Amino acid sequence: MERFFADIHAVTCSREVLQLHYKLGYTHVACLERRLERGSDLVGISVVNKVVINASSVSDLKIDLGRIEYKSTIVTVHPETTEVARWCTHDSRVDTILLTPRNIQVFDKGQFNVMKYYDKPLEVLVPHLLYSSSDVKSQFYRKLNMLLRWKVGFVLGTYTKGPFDLVHPVVVVKAMKTLYDLPERATILALTNTPRQLIDRKRVNL
Amino acid sequence: MIDALLSILLGLMLLATLMLIRVLLKLNKLVKVYTSILRVRESELVVKKLRKRYVVFTAICEEKVKFEDLAEAVSSKFRELFSESTYYKASPQLVFFDENTQRGVYRVTHVYLDHFIAALGLVKKIRDKNCIVIPLRTTGTLKKARELTRKLRF
Known part of the structure; x- marks a missing residue:
């Protein structure tokens, strides 16, 4: 099996989870809680740290961003207001902007325009897309199709907490095609090239 | 006078006759256009032949699962995601499942292969046991599929 997938958002990265990631074809993983020690011999998989900042005001966001080692960490902002969303889009320390059912109203045409201008990818979590209620799914459907029309890059994270939370990347591609009418090419890019480039920039091999 | x-x-x-001929000609043209559109639509709708596809998969679970439990979990997931009508059109059937190696083969209509792979991979629980089902390969013959269940490494 060819391995070229990248996971931009894994919660736990125990040895067991990373081994399953590798078996499923992932080569790059960004992790919120890294439980592996440095020097562990996990061949073929690059793991980087990841931070998610929940921000409701610009001043809070500025303070949080000041504390983070952004050069070796994937920085994701979860904006709760339109003001924060606009502000974090043009900040070069921020790598991705997280879209969840809680802040879906923040993302409008204007936001996508700014994101396209500053080439900032949108991050969406696979469990939100696959296991939410029908109302949430319909909101995601509209937003994702708008995103594609605007030609803004997006990345998909698995939000893995344990080995049984992982989903095979091919299954994600097929599910996006059948449930959300997204072209396979766009989903494959969201699971391969775009997240891999982001992780490679911050890469620290274990 | x-x-x-x-x-x-x-x-x-004479004028009335000419007008009538003109209207008739226009109607004839319209009929021709509509007939051609209908023909195209019919040709799009009719699938020439429903071919079968065999999906080789493996199940990784907390405990070993049985044939019937797996079949039940996959069919209910498929119905939940894509409705009853798509389910009987896809007609997925668990052809073979080795309970020791936890590998098996599903047969499905080629038109709904993508739907089936999505449903298969999204099965998370089988009889309250945590599971992930991984589609490994798709083939056109059962013989090849059976071979792959033995040969494929995961």
């Missing part, structure tokens, strides 16, 4: 009236009447009749 009568001659003039007759000539006017004839002229009017």
